[in-house]
Amino acid sequence: xxxxEQDPGPLSVPEGAIVSLNCTYSNSAFQYFMWYRQYSRKGPxxxxxxxSSGNKEDGRFTAQVDKSSxxxxxxxxxxxxxxSATYLCALDGAGSYQLTxxxxxxxxxxx
Amino acid sequence: xxxxxxxxxxSVIEKGxxxxxxxxxxxxxxxxxxxxxxxxxxxxxxxxxxxxxxxxESGMPNNRFLAERTGxxxxxxxxxxxxxxxxxxxxxxxxxRGVPNSPLHFGNGTRLTVT
Numbered sequence: 001x002x003x004x005e006q007d008p009g010p011l012s013v014p015e016g017a018i019v020s021l022n023c024t025y026s027n028s029a030f031q032y033f034m035w036y037r038q039y040s041r042k043g044p045x046x047x048x049x050x051x052s053s054g055n056k057e058d059g060r061f062t063a064q065v066d067k068s069s070x071x072x073x074x075x076x077x078x079x080x081x082x083x084s085a086t087y088l089c090a091l092d093g094a095g096s097y098q099l100t101x102x103x104x105x106x107x108x109x110x111x
Numbered sequence: 112x113x114x115x116x117x118x119x120x121x122s123v124i125e126k127g128x129x130x131x132x133x134x135x136x137x138x139x140x141x142x143x144x145x146x147x148x149x150x151x152x153x154x155x156x157x158x159x160x161x162x163x164x165x166x167x168e169s170g171m172p173n174n175r176f177l178a179e180r181t182g183x184x185x186x187x188x189x190x191x192x193x194x195x196x197x198x199x200x201x202x203x204x205x206x207x208r209g210v211p212n213s214p215l216h217f218g219n220g221t222r223l224t225v226t
Contacts, residue, residue: 004153034214043115043202043217044154088154097144097206097215098167101154 003027006089006102015111019076023089023102026070030100032092033065035074037085038104044088048074079109113137115218117203123224129191132221136185136205143186144206144215145178149199157201160186161208193225 006023013019021035032051036044048063050056056063064073072091076083086106090099116135124130136143145157157176158168162183171178175194180186190197200222204215 036217041219043204043219045217046214049214096159096167097142097204098156098159098170099146099154099215100156103153 003100004089004091004102007105008103010106010108012108012110013079015079015081015109017079017109019074019079019083019107019109021074021076021087021089021105021107023072023091024070025072025091025100027091027093027100028067028070029093030091032095033063033072034090034092034099035061035063036088036090036101038088039085044090047087079107081109081111084108115203115205115216117201117218117221119221120219121222121224123226124193125226126195127192129189130193130223132188132190132201132203132223134186134188134203134205134218136203137216139207140205140216141183141208142206143180144204145186145188146202146204146217147199148202148220149196152199154202157188190223193223195225198223198225 004025035048038044053065053067060077062075086104088104089102118133143160148154156170159166160180177189200220202220204217206213
């Protein structure tokens, strides 16, 4: 069993839709949870960072962590074509930034 | 503020040759990391420098890989001799030291193709 499971997609949605992206993990030692966005031929860019169960909101983005179920989500409201990218979840056990990444989900938002 | 810079952006070499990748972190960032994404796999951690010292190199795949960070500024990652399975995208990232929850800033990666 992989440490982090993430559906690679691809996921295609119409502009304005609500997008839900998810990862599950098996190691309860993970305490820090991140979502990165990666455009084609670019490096990953941090979107959201959280270290506790619950929701964290930043503009159109909401990160949700459920440690009891080992399940994390990223919601994108009012999706825009500029949101088209690969979204990666990344988990860290000790704040050391030895991150464990999911495979990434490729999202396309169609105008 | 200039971002993390990686050079070259793309390298094609033959099996058995040597390649050296370079990373210039954001100025003042003591932490420097190397990650790698092999085709079809997740991005995986390779190693972590704090200034010029290797803090954690547990992700380095084998002794054909050598990372250095002389003077605590830029870093190089040498692969010698390269094998086919070394093909992938090599990312460098940096972060400041002593700043809680500071995110990693990634470069755009070096795409290595070994033929």
